[in-house]
Amino acid sequence: MYTQLFPKAVVFDLDGTLIHSAPDLHAALNRLMAMEERRSLEISEVIRMIGDGVPKLVERGYRATGELPERAELDDMTRRFVADYENHATDLTTLFPNVAETLKVLTENQVPMGICTNKPQAASLKVLNHFGLSSFFQAVVGGDQLPGVRKPNPRHLMAALDILNVAPKDAVMIGDSPNDIDVAINAGVTSVAVSFGYCRIPVTEMGATHIIDDFADLIGVLSSI
Numbered sequence: 079m080y081t082q083l084f085p086k087a088v089v090f091d092l093d094g095t096l097i098h099s100a101p102d103l104h105a106a107l108n109r110l111m112a113m114e115e116r117r118s119l120e121i122s123e124v125i126r127m128i129g130d131g132v133p134k135l136v137e138r139g140y141r142a143t144g145e146l147p148e149r150a151e152l153d154d155m156t157r158r159f160v161a162d163y164e165n166h167a168t169d170l171t172t173l174f175p176n177v178a179e180t181l182k183v184l185t186e187n188q189v190p191m192g193i194c195t196n197k198p199q200a201a202s203l204k205v206l207n208h209f210g211l212s213s214f215f216q217a218v219v220g221g222d223q224l225p226g227v228r229k230p231n232p233r234h235l236m237a238a239l240d241i242l243n244v245a246p247k248d249a250v251m252i253g254d255s256p257n258d259i260d261v262a263i264n265a266g267v268t269s270v271a272v273s274f275g276y277c278r279i280p281v282t283e284m285g286a287t288h289i290i291d292d293f294a295d296l297i298g299v300l301s302s303i
Contacts, residue, residue: 084189084300085268087244089217089235091253092195092202093128094275096177099197099205100125101170106163107139110155116143128276129255131196131221131228132160160198167201168208174274176293181214183297192217192238196228196257217241230260235267250303252296259284268303270296 093099104124111118119142127138136156140146147155184191191214195202199220206212217238221228228234239249251262254275262269263285271277271286272293281289288299 084184084187085250085303086248087190087192087239087242088184088250088252088300089192089194089238089242089267091229091251091255091258091275092193092197092205094254094277095252095258095272096174096211097171097205097209098174099167099171100128100276102163102167103128103135105170106159106166107135109162110136110159111139111143113158114140114143114155116140119143125276126278129196129257129278132156132163132198135159160201164198164201164204167204171205171208173209174272174293178209178211180293180296181211184300185214189300190217190242190244191215192219192242194219194229194235194238194251194261196221198222229257230264232261232265235261235265239265239267250300254281256284259286262286270299 090096100121104121107124108118123142127135133156136159137152193215197220199222202218202220219238224234224237235251239246246266250268250270251258252270254272255277259269259271269286270288270290271281271284273281273289273291290296290299
């Protein structure tokens with residue numbers, strides 16, 4: 079049991095922060111491209127597309143493989159992707175090292191925790207349930223829960239903090255992308271960036287308050303804030 083003081087709440091991103099979901103997102107996007115008779119994408123390409131929600135992921139997949147469809151068709155393909163991905167969201171996805179152990183320590187210290195992710199709610203809950211993580215989190219706010227609102231819009235993070243009943247100044251946001259750090263900055267929340275996720279720019283350029291290279295380092299960082 080750790081005895082250090084922790085923030086009053088900790089909110090996490092999901093993809094690229096807690097879970098290595100790129101293999102399942104890659105597979106689902108390639109199934110969609112195959113249905114459209116387009117080329118397969120490399121996983122390195124898909125990793126650079128992750129982080130801004132499913133509609134943007136699908137749009138980027140189309141842009142990378144040819145012409146962009148009309149909006150109505152693109153919206154339909156996005157719905158198809160979501161339905162397919164939700165059925166396969168845990169086929170290849172894994173937890174990053176030391177995630178479960180770290181969440182357990184925070185729970186033992188009675189730290190309220192939440193998820194703020196641009197991933198759709200149903201897929202987010204399925205992944206959390208699959209890995210036995212659901213009980214750690216008192217708030218889960220997916221990218222489709224607030225109409226028209228996703229990170230880095232501060233309302234997304236604030237929705238999670240409202241459920242946790244914690245003020246921004248007393249919370250910490252953990253993530254791997256500019257969206258995660260920007261939503262924290264926009265909401266007035268301290269941030270921690272992980273260097274092992276899906277960031278498209280150097281992690282040192284995101285403006286995070288702290289940076290960690292291993293999830294096991296998070297306990298020490300949080301106890302120092």
